[in-house]
Amino acid sequence: MLHSIVDFIVQTVGTLGYTGIFIMMFLESTFFPFPSEVVMIPAGYLVHKGEMNMAIVLFCGIAGSLAGAFFNYYLAIYVGRAVLIKYGKYFFIKESTIQKAERFFENHGHISTFSGRLIPAVRQLISFPAGLARMNIVSFSVYTTLGASIWVVILTLLGYYIGDNEDLVKEYLSTIVYLLLGLIALGAFIYYKRINKGL
Numbered sequence: 720m721l722h723s724i725v726d727f728i729v730q731t732v733g734t735l736g737y738t739g740i741f742i743m744m745f746l747e748s749t750f751f752p753f754p755s756e757v758v759m760i761p762a763g764y765l766v767h768k769g770e771m772n773m774a775i776v777l778f779c780g781i782a783g784s785l786a787g788a789f790f791n792y793y794l795a796i797y798v799g800r801a802v803l804i805k806y807g808k809y810f811f812i813k814e815s816t817i818q819k820a821e822r823f824f825e826n827h828g829h830i831s832t833f834s835g836r837l838i839p840a841v842r843q844l845i846s847f848p849a850g851l852a853r854m855n856i857v858s859f860s861v862y863t864t865l866g867a868s869i870w871v872v873i874l875t876l877l878g879y880y881i882g883d884n885e886d887l888v889k890e891y892l893s894t895i896v897y898l899l900l901g902l903i904a905l906g907a908f909i910y911y912k913r914i915n916k917g918l
Contacts, residue, residue, distance in 0.1 A: 736771075737771070737775055737776070737779045738779075740758060740759075740762055740776060740779040740780055740783060741779045741780075741782055741783040741786070742783065743758045743783065744758055744759070744779070744780050744781075744782075744783025744784050744787065744871075745783040745784075745786045745787040745790070746787065747783075747784070747787065747843065748783065748784045748785075748786070748787025748788050748790070748791070748842070748843060748846075748867075749787045749790050749791055749843065755780075755784075755842075755870065755871070755874060756874060756892065758780070758874075759776075759780050759871055759874035759875045759878060760874050760875070760877050760878035760882055760888060761878060761882065762776045762780065762875060762878060763776070763874065763875035763876060763877060763878020763879040763880075763882055764878040764879065764882025764883060765878075766875070766878070766879050767878070767879045767880070767882060773875070773879070776875060777868075777871060777872060777875060780867075780871040780874075780875065781864060781867050781868050781871050784836075784863075784867035784870075784871065785860065785863055785864055785867060787843075787846075788845075788846040788859075788863045788867070789846075790846075791843075791844075791846035791847055791850065792846045792847075792849055792850040792854075792856075792859060793850060794847075794850065795846070795847045795848070795849070795850025795851045796850045796851070796853060829858055829862050830862075831845065831848070831849075832845055832846075832849055832854070832858075832859060832862040832863055832866065833862040833863075833865055833866045834866070835866065836862075836863060836865075836866025836867050836869075836870060837866055837869060837870055837899050838899075838900065839896060842866075842867075842870070846859075846863070873895060877891060877892060877895075
């Protein structure tokens, strides 16, 4: 089934071109359950075949990710907080809890936004707390772009070098995800140690 999905995505990207990459990565960065792996890996393979340009593929992938992140960010600002305050009590979420979460994100939003873009299932959601906390839009843009860029480049290069080998892609992707999680955990540990020391 995965092979059929990948074939469909390859055909879609091939048909819509760079616009298709932007649209699908936009959807992936919102709350739409659409994995970026099935967009950027086939796009990388098309680059390998000489049918697309690497620089434009990366630009469209990163731009789509950032646009989707902005969508979630502003959705949280204009809708999310009011909904949480109004209905959160029914799920044992107090306004004071929301305020604590906002204060945490105000102080540590940069590292949370950057690392969140590299964690599966979190990258689509990390923009919501940033919006709730009204994180500085410039900082949000910079750290979202940095995190999204790393992920987009990794996926595109996987597609470029081994995109025609589904089993090898799965193996390498799993290894990369575990490696990233390990690096994020180590980075978070060092960061909070420094914070606690007041450095």
